[in-house]
Amino acid sequence: MKRRTLIKGLATGLSSLYLSDLYAYSPLKSLSIPRMASGPFQPSWESLAQYQVPDWFRDAKFGIWAHWGPQCQPERGDWYARGMYQEGSDQYKYHIQKYGHPSKFGFKDVINEWKAENWQPEELVALYKKAGARYFMAMANHHDNFDLYDSKYHRWNATRLGPKKDIIGGWAKAAKKEGLPFGVTVHASHAWTWYEVAQRSDKSGPYAGVPYDGKLTKSDGGNSWWRGYDPQELYAQNHPLSKDSLDNGSMGRHWDWGNGASIPDKAYCENFLNRTVELIDKYGPELVYFDDSALPLWPISDAGLKIAAHLYNTSIKRHGKLEAALFCKVLNEQQRKCMIWDIERGQSNEIEPLPWQTDTCIGAWHYDRRLFDNKRYKSAKTVIHTLADVVSKNGNLLLNIPVRGDGSIDSEERAVVEQIAAWMQVNSEAIYGTRPWKVFGEGPAMESAVALNAQGFNEGKGKPFVAEDIRFTTKGKTLYAFLLGWPANNTALVKTLRASDQAGKVQQVSMLGAGALKFQQTPDGLTVQLPEQPPCKEAFVLKIEGAIA
Template sequence: MRNILVLALLPALVGVDAQAANNLKLNNESQVSHSNLSQPYDGTWRSLQKMPVPAWFDDGKIGIFIHWGPYSVIGHRKNDRGYAEHTPKMIYEDPDYYYPYLESRWGAHPPEFGYKDIIPEFTAEHWDPDAWAELFEQVGAKYVVMTAEHHDGWANWDSELTPWNAVDKGPKRDLVGDLGKALRKHGLKYAPSYHRERHTGFFAKQKYAVHSEARPDILEEIRRNPEAKMLYGPEFSYNKAFVDDYVARWKEIQEKYQPDMMWLDDFPIYTRDGNNVRAGIAKPEIQYLDDQMRAMITDYMNNGAAQNQAVYVNNKGGNRNWPDGVGNLEKDNLKLKVIGPKWQSCTTFGTSFGYLAAEEALDYPHKKKSVEEVIHEMVEIVSRNGNFLINIGPKADGTIPEWQVERLRSMGEWLSINGEAIYASRYWKVNGQKQGHLAFTVKDKSVFAIALEKPLAPLLIEATKGWTRADVKSVKLLGSSVDVKWQITEQGLTIIPPKDLSHTKYAWTFKIETASQQHVPNVIEHNVERVLKGTKKVDLEGNM
């Protein structure tokens, strides 16, 4: 094992001492010090709220999310549904079920055999990052997000801060670095995602608590193998040591790989255990955490500006990590009903983000999305100013389950015909129409009416009421050379679909060329509470 070198943090990230942390005032918007005062972000949330949406993100629309780590070896969760990447903690939370499961599969269970002992089987022996990058490009993705570290404490990168990393153990190669090189050769943007904010409670007696302690069998594993403390801990509370290590690990990712997006998971502690950080209520340890997050984001954004790199931030959770307007609004399986401020839905083909072996079965009894459902979800998200981040869960050997590849390729085939209505598109004055099950996007002077059910009857575009013949130049069906008939009446534009709907499937796009610009930026609902009202609640435990 290499010697572990603790990196020195930039001045902007240097923490206060423990006593000072206890004296921090709530809602502290003190300036973060920077050596270069010309940097665009001054360390306040107010400054960070001004970050623009990068063109690569706003235009790209489609991303691939990858959950991959030692949990992929297990590939199992009780009842064969839910987030399999949470199984490492479930082993210790539900020993009545998982200890016999480990015993039957590996011949032992904690404390003799625990999560750390599964890591040697995370080998990635069949992994080809160039093949992954080629696949992602072929299916129409414009950016990729892969777990650098999930809640389990395992680092998928070449880390000097923990021995539990992919170069020193398991695959014995830099997964984050090798994938980044392959993706950028194909012109794709890259965001190694960072989920360590929930690590303190992952192997602890209490989740989402400021102070906790390790479970008894975790402590016994550490007693028998002291190195295990760096995987399961080393801290089980949100103390200064944890926060400083959290920031240092991100800084290492930032410096080694220059991510195009800072993708952080949600921080349940912000609204748990007596905290409501955005409302100005926080225990000193959590105020210190929030101050360091603000400094970390500021450093990342200023570093991007200095490198002339258009970077962005993910604002995760039903209760957003950061104030509204700081980065991109996102949560699991998010589906707004209105046109909101820039947002993103990270979603799955099945019930799990990490590899779940049971989902490969043809007779899997739980929900797996059909190709049609995937494409409809993608179209509706884009029509409402969202980005579609679809997840895959590779196996421990580095191969992607075939049922997921099939759905990706079908998505790519649809985009190869209809991508004009998706990439670099913007929302219209309305996002959809019940009659005909339509979704709308626009680009310059074109409106795209995307029929999410096979259009066998004339389609009246209700939002065109008041248009005249001079407003419409032509109507085409993407992927078809057949003439499309249309007419203008007092009710608006009516499209008469041709009998030959081309070889596209699942959704059919009519391109309406008009005489004027069609993007209507003032229709966004900016009140995020109203935007999120009625959307699906995220289960932080990954139960589905």
Template sequence: MPPRLFAFRASVFLALLALVSSPPLWAQAEPLTNKPERLEWFRDQGLGLFIHWSVDSQLGVIISHSLAGASDEYVERFYKELPQTFNPSHFDPDALARLARTAGFRYMVFTTKHHNGFAMWNTTTTPFSITHTPYARDLTSQLFTAFRAQGVAPGVYFSPDDFLWLHNHGKEIQRLVPEVQPSANPGLLALDQQQVTELMTHYGPVSAVFFDGEAKDLRNIVWKLQPDAVVTRGAIETPEQNVPGAPLPGAWEANMTMGTAWGYQPSDEHYKSVQDLLHILIQTRARGGNLLLNVGLKPDGSLPTEQEERLRTLGSWMFVNSDAIYGTRPWVVTNEENIWFTRSRDHNDLYAIFDPEDTAEPWKRGDARDFVLKTVRATPSTTIGILGQNDHIVEYRPNLSPRSTFEQKPDGLHIHVMRAQRLRDSDEWPYPSVIHLTNVEEAFTPPVVHTLSARQSSGEIELQGDWAGAEAPGARFGFDYRIITGEDTRSRLHGWQHLPQQPASHPGSYSATFHPDPQEQYEFRSVLLHPLLTLYGETVSASIH
């Protein structure tokens, strides 16, 4: 047994021994929580891989949720027949872990049990598990071992909801109503507690735990048995299928599908482009969060080709630009138009990520571009360059000098940079480029803009926002809106539209009235047109009052 795993199991044994005469872990009054230093570790990781996989991948339907509202015949066949045919003979955890490392993922979260109740590990709590299938091997153990070997920290997704338990106890299969919650069903809660204890004691160090449901009676088990684990959903903000419009305080994690489905969907799937995935990653990191990007394995255990292609292209970008993703925190503003910022924890390095929404004209090798950064001021020690290249040569073009230059002027830091590195056979690179600056300062303290509310009443939506900071003669304040059709980022294909703006030289509160189409859904953000740059508040949806 490896020394690290032996030491871990010994520490868990001692912890369990000490608890023999103690109250149950979930009943202890001691206020346990995520360790601050582990939250900082978590924030440093930047990019995690979410793996959704369960017994119903054989059907190619939505994971678990097809059971809600299903006929008795469907439910009985689901629970009886699917385990008999689940045999992921092409499952290669080592290959998947190598791909994850190549793609730039620093941690992984695996659906050990989704809402349907199927356990993807060798559990003693239920026969509805992977070890009671033709495959008959522990998938969780294999994944965790393979990912650790590649330096990718393994984590657990666990659903406290259990549709099989509800079905066996004569309860309607559904979620998020009081009568089916573990807190209202002692038997279900006891099952969850046993299963979480198994996962926290039999599989070595766990980096993160994602509770997709009631977590309050389960978190203490994690923090007692795995004190270095970070409980994500259930303890910190985990926006789903959406990136918040402004930074959230502390550690947070956006979880996002690569297409439209969490599990494997064999047809009619619409995948996000690599450009879209990079937009999401960059904007998440600029706002201080981690991106947990999902894949859904096929019933034979392999990864769909479309997902592998996107991960490999993501990996090529991360190989060049990961310094702008790992170990970074937000700059004083998230972005200046289509340039997004991240900054190293020690503040020595600033990354200006040129990420245009319009990729029709990619930045070609040998082309120079000029930018003005309003919020950045150079110092005598400042250096500048593009990540991945050396600023010395452009291959086959000896007459071109790719040297990066900068000049501080009253309106901002003027920089001149050229793409010199050849990353494809053609000269085109359709993905964001990262300008690396060292030893720079904040040019000024930007105003802080908030979207306070969007309240719908009597056919109108009253919008409230404010801004704080130094007076700004000539500034204007207003609101933007756009139509949405759901929670996924693909539902936000309509561009932002602008409501009339009003003079706002003085900080304070501002309001506007919007007349919606009753057939549409909207979201809103406040906007401040400052003389130096444009700043946005949080994105909010309308609430009815």
């Protein structure tokens, strides 16, 4: 209740700040503002509630994501551009060893090191389609505020600096070649607070008191490689620090622009709006994910509402009907009617009335070499079990395969993708185009389900799945039962299909990849005699006819 009161106060009381901006964040001021698409959707929560999730997305169930940008260049894990400015942290120590002190070599200089020299988007997207992905998404920018596309509103972008390539353009072309809907993920709205660590300096040691590079301006460029570019367009740090900014853990409290977060000025919000509308207009994504609660910059700005309305109206003009999928996190009941609820690294514990998505990763969001060296990626088994669980509850799975700084994926990742592909070749019938049954499953893992926390983050906190754990999907009059392990004695028992229940009389049972099976429906459940050898690995699907009631 306190959080809602705080947000309401922000929404009604901060507009006056725009009359005297906190500082002149005004890159490329003279450019014209992009035209917003007209149509049935207006930039309000009431209007956005008209949204209906497109059937193609509900049928797709599985997408793959390239969460890739300059923070992958050091190969030291997620949030590198923040961690490198936190004195004493692992990434700070690594940065000093690899690059030098952040007062001399900041994240802007890491961008300059990033060349993406081995990036082959067509090969990777073809691999992901083989693995069963029915849509592909690529990161357009992260909290590091570096655009990975050709932007006339933001000079710090990948066509001018770093790899000097249109990363989003390349991904979009590859997805189109494979016939996959293409999506972008946008994370840059939080750069204002996220980069505040770059305003710091060391508290001890030989560089004590020497400022990091977060306050540099264009005039400091001299004869450096970045001469002519304003670091403030990237870092956006010519403003007072947020409350508790010196606490490394404060970013979570400031995520919703409450609890003392420094409030972005109007120019910053308008620049984010212009960049994102340009991204939608130039690359035509069918899916857009915002790494934000509700919508980006809400409630201090209506930029997110405007972008959502523009995306929906643009989709209608392109297709004659609304085909766009828009995602945000931490949505209330009203907001879930306006877009698709995304759960980060976690799953709902029930069948959701509206389609939703979980986004997760086989490693760190940004590439971390240590996970490869120590063989610590999620297994194909874990991914497949997550997919079955999510789909049984009316959800989709978006899986990130971390990309190395050079644009390639490593051999361990490729092996996981190939194993997913092998499983999908046998069992995808039970995934694509399905809908939830009257219950999502049965088994001991349900008894230890862990509640969602903030954005999600309940992944892997319950009991691991065993052979008695079963998940259900339906298609027409067919019921699919995913066995999340191979039962002892080659005999499966589906308790939910007891003869005494209202599940209907089972008429035929087969296993995908193995053919017809013998079965018996009793008061204890549906007993199925399985083949001597499993037809695949990780999870096994019974195809049951006559059980829909």
